Amino acid sequence: MRIAVPKEIKNNENRVALTPAGAKEFVKEGHEVFVQQTAGEGSGFSDEAYQLSGAKILPTIESTYEAGDMILKVKEPIGPEYALIRENQLLFTYFHFASNEPLTRAMIRSKAVCLAYETVEKPDRSLPLLVPMSEVAGRMAAQKGANYLEKPLGGRGILLGGVPGTLPAKVLILGGGVVGTQAAWMAAGLGADVIIMDVSLPRMRYLSDVMPKNVKTMMSNEYNIRKLIGSTDLIIGAVLIPGAKAPHLITRDMLQEMLPGTVMVDVAVDQGGCIETCEPTTHENPTYTIDGVLHYCVANMPGAVPYTSTLALTNATLPYALALAKNGWQDACLHYPELRSGLNIIKGDVVYQAVAETFDLPYVPVSYYLNQH
Numbered sequence: 001m002r003i004a005v006p007k008e009i010k011n012n013e014n015r016v017a018l019t020p021a022g023a024k025e026f027v028k029e030g031h032e033v034f035v036q037q038t039a040g041e042g043s044g045f046s047d048e049a050y051q052l053s054g055a056k057i058l059p060t061i062e063s064t065y066e067a068g069d070m071i072l073k074v075k076e077p078i079g080p081e082y083a084l085i086r087e088n089q090l091l092f093t094y095f096h097f098a099s100n101e102p103l104t105r106a107m108i109r110s111k112a113v114c115l116a117y118e119t120v121e122k123p124d125r126s127l128p129l130l131v132p133m134s135e136v137a138g139r140m141a142a143q144k145g146a147n148y149l150e151k152p153l154g155g156r157g158i159l160l161g162g163v164p165g166t167l168p169a170k171v172l173i174l175g176g177g178v179v180g181t182q183a184a185w186m187a188a189g190l191g192a193d194v195i196i197m198d199v200s201l202p203r204m205r206y207l208s209d210v211m212p213k214n215v216k217t218m219m220s221n222e223y224n225i226r227k228l229i230g231s232t233d234l235i236i237g238a239v240l241i242p243g244a245k246a247p248h249l250i251t252r253d254m255l256q257e258m259l260p261g262t263v264m265v266d267v268a269v270d271q272g273g274c275i276e277t278c279e280p281t282t283h284e285n286p287t288y289t290i291d292g293v294l295h296y297c298v299a300n301m302p303g304a305v306p307y308t309s310t311l312a313l314t315n316a317t318l319p320y321a322l323a324l325a326k327n328g329w330q331d332a333c334l335h336y337p338e339l340r341s342g343l344n345i346i347k348g349d350v351v352y353q354a355v356a357e358t359f360d361l362p363y364v365p366v367s368y369y370l371n372q373h
């Protein structure tokens with residue numbers, strides 16, 4: 001198979017979907033690898049390193065899309081890329097369709113096969129291609145929150161861990177999954193008082209077993225959220241309902257009840273955000289303030305630490321990408337059932353129910369395509 005890796009063009013996105021080590025694995029199995037010039041530069045991988053692994057370097061994004069039967073990417077295609085995608089091409093990348101109607105419609109028009117990293121789901125419901133980036137974003141969320149709580153950056157001017165004789169900052173984490181857990185470890189490690197809210201009792205039982213003493217758990221509901229927000233310094237949004245838009249747990253009116261300089265980091269922004277006033281921001285302009293409350297809503301947080309993120313992501317994606325190249329997407333989905341749930345759009349049909357429901361589009365079960373095979 002011909003595998004092509006375009007350079008990411010989303011603002012400040014420095015990750016790349018394949019490392020030279022990964023390229024070598026494809027070449028070893030007899031595939032052809034095409035990498036757009038400087039695609040790996042932002043993550044510290046030179047064109048020469050890819051060439052040494054047997055990949056060919058292509059000069060433009062157009063020639064790269066043209067070369068691939070399978071396009072390996074990190075972020076969803078953006079406007080200028082839509083026209084480069086062609087019928088039957090396999091795209092393996094993050095899409096987050098449920099929060100992006102123009103992208104959904106463009107991919108339907110392209111008649112490509114869209115396999116989304118974020119909905120690849122194992123039988124135990126874990127999301128193996130979301131986990132590594134969630135780990136990065138979760139750890140970063142606490143780091144960013146601590147930073148923006150500083151007065152000159154617009155925060156309350158409170159040190160996350162305090163010092164002897166002062167109380168530490170209070171951190172509320174909405175969602176105790178991968179992001180929430182990693183954020184809690186970091187915030188607790190810095191000495192903050194942390195509360196994790198979730199709706200899953202088994203998850204909260206697990207968290208209260210493994211977390212340090214300064215992390216408590218609490219059922220997530222409007223009553224409890226309203227009770228806490230007036231005395232919280234940092235709120236981290238980390239909710240996920242797979243394939244669907246995040247619920248708005250913090251509504252606009254709640255901002256009035258918060259302390260001026262409260263910081264909110266909505267990591268769930270890529271699924272629409274669990275804070276009503278959350279609008280996607282970029283690393284160039286990461287924050288804005290509404291009613292005295294600072295919002296940080298960068299949709300591609302791991303993009304700021306590309307070295308760590310590229311390695312973490314490709315460690316997880318490479319085995320699947322190799323299987324897709326070896327068997328083709330239909331057979332690969334039969335061998336790896338988790339890849340099946342990654343299929344979102346096939347040749348113009350929406351095959352992921354939550355996406356079809358979100359935009360009121362016709363839904364075609366994925367079995368229609370797999371059983372035909």
Ligand SMILES: NC(=O)c1ccc[n+]([C@@H]2O[C@H](COP(=O)([O-])OP(=O)(O)OC[C@H]3O[C@@H](n4cnc5c(N)ncnc54)[C@H](O)[C@@H]3O)[C@@H](O)[C@H]2O)c1
Pocket residue numbers: 130131133134135137174175176177178179180197198199200203220238239240241246247249266267268269270271298299300301302
């Ligand atoms: N901004 C970024 O750069 C970035 C990077 C990685 C992940 N994310 C996003 O972060 C979010 C969280 O990802 P994750 O990997 O931690 O997901 P996860 O599935 O591991 O955890 C989600 C948690 O939310 C909980 N939850 C569901 N409904 C809830 C509610 N009403 N109140 C409280 N908790 C609720 C679930 O029980 C689960 O424990 C996702 O939207 C993901 O796309 C964003």
